[in-house]
Structure formats: structure tokens, C-alpha cells
Amino acid sequence: MQRGDIGEINHQDLSTKVHSMVVSKYTDAVDTVNSRFRGRKVLAGCVMIRGNDMSTAETIAVAAGTKCIHGGHMRHDGRAVNDMHAEILVRRALKRFLLYQIDLVNQDKPSIMVKTNDDKKPKYRVAPDVRLHMFISSPPCGDSRIFVASNNKEGEETTGDDNPDRQNRGQLRVKMETGQGTLPVNKTKPGDSAQSWEGIMSGDRYLNMSCCDKVARWAVLGFQGSLLSTLMEPVYISSYIIGSMFNQAHIYRGVYGRLYHIDSLRSDIKSPYRHHCPEIIGTVTPEMRNTVKPPNHAVLWQKVDDSVEILDFKTGMLMENGVSTVCKNGLFGEFRKRATEIPDSYEDCKKTATMYQELKIKVYAGLETCGFGGWVSKPVEQDMFTYQPEPEKVEMVVEVEAKNVPQMAPPQMSPAAEDPNKPMITTPN
Numbered sequence: 001m002q003r004g005d006i007g008e009i010n011h012q013d014l015s016t017k018v019h020s021m022v023v024s025k026y027t028d029a030v031d032t033v034n035s036r037f038r039g040r041k042v043l044a045g046c047v048m049i050r051g052n053d054m055s056t057a058e059t060i061a062v063a064a065g066t067k068c069i070h071g072g073h074m075r076h077d078g079r080a081v082n083d084m085h086a087e088i089l090v091r092r093a094l095k096r097f098l099l100y101q102i103d104l105v106n107q108d109k110p111s112i113m114v115k116t117n118d119d120k121k122p123k124y125r126v127a128p129d130v131r132l133h134m135f136i137s138s139p140p141c142g143d144s145r146i147f148v149a150s151n152n153k154e155g156e157e158t159t160g161d162d163n164p165d166r167q168n169r170g171q172l173r174v175k176m177e178t179g180q181g182t183l184p185v186n187k188t189k190p191g192d193s194a195q196s197w198e199g200i201m202s203g204d205r206y207l208n209m210s211c212c213d214k215v216a217r218w219a220v221l222g223f224q225g226s227l228l229s230t231l232m233e234p235v236y237i238s239s240y241i242i243g244s245m246f247n248q249a250h251i252y253r254g255v256y257g258r259l260y261h262i263d264s265l266r267s268d269i270k271s272p273y274r275h276h277c278p279e280i281i282g283t284v285t286p287e288m289r290n291t292v293k294p295p296n297h298a299v300l301w302q303k304v305d306d307s308v309e310i311l312d313f314k315t316g317m318l319m320e321n322g323v324s325t326v327c328k329n330g331l332f333g334e335f336r337k338r339a340t341e342i343p344d345s346y347e348d349c350k351k352t353a354t355m356y357q358e359l360k361i362k363v364y365a366g367l368e369t370c371g372f373g374g375w376v377s378k379p380v381e382q383d384m385f386t387y388q389p390e391p392e393k394v395e396m397v398v399e400v401e402a403k404n405v406p407q408m409a410p411p412q413m414s415p416a417a418e419d420p421n422k423p424m425i426t427t428p429n
């Protein structure tokens with residue numbers, strides 16, 4: 001198995017660098033808003049490095065979050081972020097970053113994007129020396145984490161799996177609404193694989209695939225998603241750097257092993273797609289097991305505009321009732337500016353990515369054939385919207401009274417941190 005593409009960089013140096021850059025960017029970013037939002041459970045971030053030159057390392061996005069929107073807050077207009085787990089928010093920010101890189105290459109400015117041959121579609125690809133490294137403070141939730149949690153003691157790292165043949169290994173899993181933890185898809189109710197809008201609005205649990213399953217999908221389809229696949233070749237994460245609970249067997253299986261061993265899929269993956277095997281590296285100093293109650297907000301910082309967003313986990317919108325720049329409608333708007341001759345609706349636009357969609361179906365079929373369970377999809381109504389521009393944003397200057405801002409160190413949360421009435425949000429220009 002050929003793994004990774006991180007070149008000559010030493011794994012320990014890489015993990016130490018990426019870990020420290022993500023942690024310090026998170027702290028700095030939150031402090032520009034209000035340090036009371038520092039408390040966090042899972043932290044993720046992406047650092048870009050050119051070639052083997054660690055001095056080129058740049059943080060692209062960092063996020064903290066562990067929850068999904070409450071089903072009752074689903075929206076028809078693409079203005080809510082459904083899944084606010086840290087690595088999922090970082091991935092959405094990366095898509096926005098890539099769209100901005102397309103502008104730069106078109107303006108002949110320094111960009112990580114290069115144009116492919118003019119006659120060819122898609123028109124762009126990421127330069128071959130660009131490596132994207134994702135730090136996650138613990139293994140992505142689902143198959144990579146579930147069996148480690150019960151085995152590894154605090155700070156301990158293990159490599160193997162005592163029961164690799166257990167039937168529950170590799171199962172696709174779902175996270176549930178605003179709670180924590182995951183359930184195997186075969187333990188959900190019949191019919192859950194295609195969730196219905198009416199069902200969720202009448203009280204059915206709103207299910208999201210686990211982060212581990214989503215990360216596994218990126219290892220074949222790339223993390224750019226269907227829309228961007230019509231503009232650019234797929235992009236893969238070069239390495240995942242795991243901050244705690246590192247167990248090689250479980251992480252490898254969850255993140256790419258399951259798909260890698262589906263023989264039927266091998267012949268279905270055609271260029272520019274590939275079966276990418278990222279490097280998986282533990283940090284030199286594991287993060288301490290974080291047992292604090294997860295906060296009711298998620299935090300996202302993006303390099304694109306040096307903005308910090310505080311998202312309300314119940315609604316998937318900003319705590320001050322605005323919308324996130326990485327919600328479906330926001331990213332769709334950015335995509336539309338750079339695409340030509342595309343349908344109006346988000347759903348129809350996604351369907352134009354035929355190669356991506358066909359491969360996605362084969363990935364799901366392969367997983368199901370191998371007994372890992374069926375991929376649970378969101379209600380189709382969520383994608384049946386057309387782009388609506390957001391009202392002009394007004395720069396907010398919020399004076400923070402020192403007496404109202406308890407200074408605190410992570411990971412403890414003060415009760416004030418859960419008060420949704422006093423968020424301080426910076427607004428990008």
C-alpha cells in the first residue's frame with residue numbers, strides 16, 4: 001500500500017509544528033472575539049506546507065465544535081450549517097479557501113491553484129507541491145474513535161486491535177442531533193437511510209454521518225465536494241495529525257482502510273480521482289483527555305478574511321443570528337461567481353458533477369456490499385434552494401466591558417460561556 005505524500009518531512013517535526021500552529025491560532029482567534037469562548041472539546045485545523053519546506057507552513061482554518069444542528073432548525077434555504085464538528089467546519093472553510101485561490105490565479109497573483117490545459121475540464125488543480133495537513137485533537141468520531149475510548153487510558157497510545165474480526169469493526173455510524181457519540185447505522189430505524197423532512201419535523205432524530213465516515217469518503221472523492229469538482233481536480237489531505245487517543249489500527253481502518261480493501265471499487269476509481277492513503281501521525285505530546293461538558297457553540301476561524309465566527313449548535317447559525325460564510329447558501333454563492341452556465345438550484349448544480357456523483361454512489365455501494373452498512377442521506381428538500389445573497393453586512397464594533405468578561409483558560413467552561421445572549425462576533429469586511 002502506497003501511503004501519504006508528505007515527502008521528506010520528518011513526522012515528529014511535522015506533527016509538532018502543525019499541532020502548535022493550530023492551538024495557538026485558535027487561542028489568538030478566540031481572544032480577538034472574547035476569551036470566554038475559548039473552552040472547547042474537539043479542536044481541528046488545517047496547515048498548508050509547500051514541498052518539504054516547513055518555513056512555508058500557513059494555517060488555513062481552525063475550528064472547535066462537537067455537535068450537530070437540532071432537526072427542528074433545519075432550513076430550506078441553505079443558511080444553516082448542519083454539522084458543526086470541528087473537522088467538518090474546517091473542511092467547509094477549505095472549500096471557501098480554494099474558491100478564493102481560483103480568483104488569485106485568474107488575476108495572475110500568487111496562488112496554490114494552477115490552470116490545467118485550456119481544453120480540459122475541470123479547469124484548475126492544486127499545485128503538486130501543496131500539502132494540506134489536518135490536525136484533530138482526537139480521532140474523528142465514529143469507527144476510528146469508538147473502540148479506542150474504552151481501551152486506551154489517558155495519555156496512552158496503542159497500535160493494535162485486540163478484536164479485529166468483531167462484526168462491529170468498520171461499521172458506518174451516525175451522530176445524533178445535538179448530542180454526542182455515534183450509533184452504528186444498522187441500529188437506526190428502518191428507513192433512516194433516506195431521512196424525510198416531515199419525519200424530522202415531527203420528531204424523528206436528525207442523523208449525520210460520523211466524522212470518520214466523512215473523512216473516509218474524502219480519501220476517494222477528495223474534500224472539495226461535488227460543486228468544486230466541476231471546477232477543479234479533487235484535493236486530498238496529505239496527513240491527519242491526531243492529538244490524543246492514538247491507536248493505529250482503529251484510525252487506519254476508519255480513515256481509509258475500509259474503502260481501500262473494497263476490491264470492486266478499485267476499478268471504479270478513475271483519474272483524476274484516486275484511492276488516497278493519508279499519513280496518520282500522533283502528536284509527540286498527546287493532548288490530555290478533555291472531559292469538560294462540550295460548549296453550546298462552535299468556533300471557526302478562516303485565513304481567507306481573518307474572520308472568527310461563533311456558531312450556535314442548535315440553529316447552525318451565528319449566535320448573533322447572522323449566517324456563517326460556510327453555510328450551503330454562502331458557499332454556493334461563492335461557487336456561482338466562478339462557474340459559468342450552471343443551473344439555478346443547488347441540487348441541480350450538484351447533479352452536474354456527474355463523475356463525482358457516480359463515484360460517490362459506487363463508494364456507498366462498496367461499503368454496503370462489504371457489510372459496513374448504508375450511508376444515511378439528508379432530506380432532499382435541504383438542497384432544493386436557489387442562491388439568495390445575504391444582506392450587506394455592517395461592521396460591528398462591540399465594546400467589551402472588562403467586568404463582564406471572565407478570563408479563563410481552556411478547557412474549563414464557565415457558566416457565562418453558555419450564555420447565548422452576549423456573543424461578541426467580529427464581522428469580516
Ligand SMILES: [Zn+2]
Pocket residue numbers: 085086140141210211212
Ligand atoms: Zn465528529
